[in-house]
Amino acid sequence: MVDYEACEYCFTTIYMFEHIYNTMYYREKDFAVLIGEYDDHKFTVIPLAQKQNLGKVFDFIRKYFKENNIKFQLRAATEEFVEFLEENYKGKFKYIEERDYFDYVYLGEDLRTLNGRKYHKKRNHINAFIKEYENRYYYKSLGKEDFNDCLALLDKWMIDKEDKTTLQTERIAIQKVLDNYEKLDVKIGGIYIDGNLEAFSIGEYLNPNMAVIHIEKANGEIRGLYPMINKTFLENEFPDVEFVNREEDLGIEGLRKAKLSYYPYRLVHKYTVLED
Template sequence: MKFKDITIDSIKELQPYFELVEYEACEYCFTTLYMWQHVYKTGYFIGDDFAVIMAEYEGNSFSILPLAKKDKLPEVIDYVIKHFEENDKKICFRGVTKDVIDVLQKNYPDKFEYIEERDLFDYVYEGESLRTLAGRKNQKKRNHINAFLKDYEGRYTYKLLDEEDFSDCLELLKEWTSNKEENDEFDEGMDDESVGIKKIFKNYKYLKNLLKIAGIYVDGKLEAFTMGELINPNMALIHIEKANPNIRGLYPYINQQFILNEFENVEFVNREEDLGIPGLRKAKLSYHPVKFVEKYTVMEK
């Protein structure tokens, strides 16, 4: 297999293969792979009705699940395993979901070690719960939103964003990144995330049919923005959410309005992983996920 780097032009080749599958993990989305390509050196190979994604981190090669129809997946996994062996590399898959673990254990008994990656579990919520924030469990969220609506009555606007708004997003991103009180525990990876966001903005014309970006302006200044898309017909995936932490209720308000306005019919919303960051884990749990997309690293023994 000869692999090509994932660039913005790769969307034309790869998107049909993402549409072949209904994986729920955030890794199985062109935007995710493109955003983080500079970190993981992600490449791809197009085969006969399938695509293989390979990456590298800290000198170690790994693959995520091949993009293939369910009935062909075992055959393509075998193909990828042979690639590792032929290149004298230790076999490693990352972002493997529980249902595929069962297939691997059956087809390759005693070959692999299976490592549960709790820090990489994606948080999945009921779409209607995020849209309505109904019930006692969401009372605090509603209180924060009501405080925002009262404090800034007549002063805020929600809108979909486009290229002409991205300079405002970058200014907010700069302010958010420099807010040490909010971000001390986020230092690792913030630069990489900023690079990824800038790549999205620079090439948005190639992504705008898939990816939605929205923001909240307060007194004419952008104070929050978010971006997301459908990862499958029944699930929205939220890639990024940034807001001024000094405006009470702004985070829950943009969270709610984005799902309410742009994903009004999805049953589920994937808000990605917490990376083991305590503050992020607490925030994601506070929205009461209905399930996790459990992910495993699979390594040759």
């Protein structure tokens, strides 16, 4: 299979949010196709296939849309896939850049060490955390016995948030991962302070060189806790990974500012593809 860098092509992401998009699957021996629904319109994504079979499988998807009188739409197309379409189907499609869904990719070493002047503020926050909670906190790789703590922290985190509908959808997604933890190839880690879980993160390998961070939650009232869980989770669970994908910002101003403050190595550009 092609090694995709976009978070949408990680099985856990697909599984976590299938209830949002009413995701349908079609699978044969050497490829898989996903069909979802967004804003009452069906869409597909890049097929999961060997590179040499991509054209054949893509034609199979287009035929499905045409035979069912559905306007063709492909979401989360990467720059590489857009180039493939232009080489093989030139002039047949138009492309809409989706900045809110660009993935933020960082150098793993940058996030694990926070070395250099650009991370000076992050180190200050972490040092303040360590000074305040020295001998009162510890990091732990989390297992089933800790998952009730994760949900309790999540519920506490949601109390003051406004968009309860979206957050409840995310909670369902997190619950699905925790319930099926042993079947998914994910790593979960958290920070306890005075015996209480105050931060946790969920991630996995997106490809052999890249980890993807699906979820990161922390008590925002504790200074330095967010950069601390970010750093220690990678140090403990992904100590050697070259790149870290921290997914998209969804157009949320505060989230975009936070992701940019870690100085991404690159952004994974994504497009919606429509057939002319």
